[in-house]
Amino acid sequence: MKKSIINLFFLLPMFILSACGQNNKNQNTTTNTTTMENVISKPENPYYSNTDTKKLNVPNSEWKKILSPDLYAVAREADTERAFTGTMWKSETKGTYYCAACGNKLFKSDQKFVSSCGWPSFFEQENKESITFKPDNSYGMRRTEANCGRCDAHLGHLFDDGPEPTGKRYCMNAISLDFVPEGLTSTGNTGNLETIVLGGGCFWCVEAVYENLDGVVSAVSGYAGGTVENPSYEAVCTGRTGAAEVIEITYDKTKTNLDEIFQVFFTVHDPTTLNRQGADVGTQYRSAIFYKNENEKKAAESLIKELNEKVFSGKIVTTIEPLEKFYKAESYHQGYYQNNKNQPYCQMVIQPKLEKFEKVFKERLKKKQ
Incomplete structure (x- = not known):
C-alpha cells in the first residue's frame, strides 16, 4: 500500500483546503460518535458500561468532571438542543441507541x-427499566420528562402523539444518545474497529471527506493536543x-487500513505549511x-520520511504527537457539511474538495443508500 501512496503524489496535485470561516456560535446540539456494544471506549468515564444495569448514584459535581459541557447541560441540567440539527433525527440506519452518559441500552432502530x-x-423503549419518567411542569407546560433508568440523565420527553402500536413519541435529545450500527454488534466484528486522530486544518472539510471513504464508520470533529480540559471552540x-482542530476517525480495518487513511490525509491537506491551511492561520x-x-x-514516521525523500523534499511539517485526550467539538460542528450544504462556504470550498476526493478515490467511496 505504501508504494501506491507515493505514486499517488507523483501523479496527482495535492488538494489544498481553504479557510473555514467558522463563526457559528449559537447552535446547541450534537451528533454522536459511533461506538461498539460492550466495548465502547470512554476511558474518561469510569461509569460507562453497555452491560452493567446497576443503578448509579453519582453527584453532579462528579458528572461535570466527566461529561462534555454540552452533554452535561442536557443530561444533568435538562437543557434542550435545537431541533433539526445533526442527522440522527432523520436517520433510518439499523442499530442500537445507548445513553451517552452511562452506556445504558435505550432503544433499537426498529x-x-x-x-x-x-x-x-x-x-417504544428497549425494556421497562431502561427509561423512567416524572412530571415536568417547567415553562408553563405539562409534560412527562424521560430519564435514563440507570443514571437518571435527562433524555427528553414522552408524548402521546406517536404512531401505532403504542401511540407514544419518545422525543430525545440526540446528544443524549450514542448509536451503534447494526453490523457492528450483530456480526461480532467489533474487534475490527480502530481509531486515529488527525489534524488537517479546518475540521469541517476533513470530516466531510472521511465520511465518504468506504470503511470509515464515523468521523467526529473535535480538539486534541492542548493544555485546557474540554476547550470551547472560541478558546481554541x-x-x-x-489544541488543534482534529477529526477522530473510526474505521473498520477489514474494509480500509491505516495506510489508506494516511493516503487520504496527505492528499486533502497541505502538510508543508506550518500552522496554516489556506487562510486559516494558527x-x-x-x-x-x-x-x-x-x-x-x-x-x-515511516511514511513522512518516505514522502519527504521522494515527494516533498523535506518540507513536511506535520507533527507526530501522543494522543492524551480527544475532546468532541460543539454540536454545530458535527456533520457541518451535511447540515449546511446550501451555505456559500460549503458550496464554494467543501464541495470542490469533495469532488476532487471523489475523483481520485472513486473506487473507494461509500455506496449511496
Whole structure:
C-alpha cells in the first residue's frame, strides 16, 4: 500500500483546503460518535458500561468532571438542543441507541420513526427499566420528562402523539444518545474497529471527506493536543490552548487500513505549511497526527520520511504527537457539511474538495443508500 501512496503524489496535485470561516456560535446540539456494544471506549468515564444495569448514584459535581459541557447541560441540567440539527433525527440506519452518559441500552432502530418534530423519536423503549419518567411542569407546560433508568440523565420527553402500536413519541435529545450500527454488534466484528486522530486544518472539510471513504464508520470533529480540559471552540480559536482542530476517525480495518487513511490525509491537506491551511492561520490549524500506540507512531514516521525523500523534499511539517485526550467539538460542528450544504462556504470550498476526493478515490467511496 505504501508504494501506491507515493505514486499517488507523483501523479496527482495535492488538494489544498481553504479557510473555514467558522463563526457559528449559537447552535446547541450534537451528533454522536459511533461506538461498539460492550466495548465502547470512554476511558474518561469510569461509569460507562453497555452491560452493567446497576443503578448509579453519582453527584453532579462528579458528572461535570466527566461529561462534555454540552452533554452535561442536557443530561444533568435538562437543557434542550435545537431541533433539526445533526442527522440522527432523520436517520433510518439499523442499530442500537445507548445513553451517552452511562452506556445504558435505550432503544433499537426498529423502535424509531422519523418525526416532523426535528428530534430523534421512538415509539417504544428497549425494556421497562431502561427509561423512567416524572412530571415536568417547567415553562408553563405539562409534560412527562424521560430519564435514563440507570443514571437518571435527562433524555427528553414522552408524548402521546406517536404512531401505532403504542401511540407514544419518545422525543430525545440526540446528544443524549450514542448509536451503534447494526453490523457492528450483530456480526461480532467489533474487534475490527480502530481509531486515529488527525489534524488537517479546518475540521469541517476533513470530516466531510472521511465520511465518504468506504470503511470509515464515523468521523467526529473535535480538539486534541492542548493544555485546557474540554476547550470551547472560541478558546481554541485564540491559539492559546495549544489544541488543534482534529477529526477522530473510526474505521473498520477489514474494509480500509491505516495506510489508506494516511493516503487520504496527505492528499486533502497541505502538510508543508506550518500552522496554516489556506487562510486559516494558527497552531490550532496545524497538520498533525495524534498517535495512541507505537504502531501508529512508527507508521506515521515511516511514511513522512518516505514522502519527504521522494515527494516533498523535506518540507513536511506535520507533527507526530501522543494522543492524551480527544475532546468532541460543539454540536454545530458535527456533520457541518451535511447540515449546511446550501451555505456559500460549503458550496464554494467543501464541495470542490469533495469532488476532487471523489475523483481520485472513486473506487473507494461509500455506496449511496
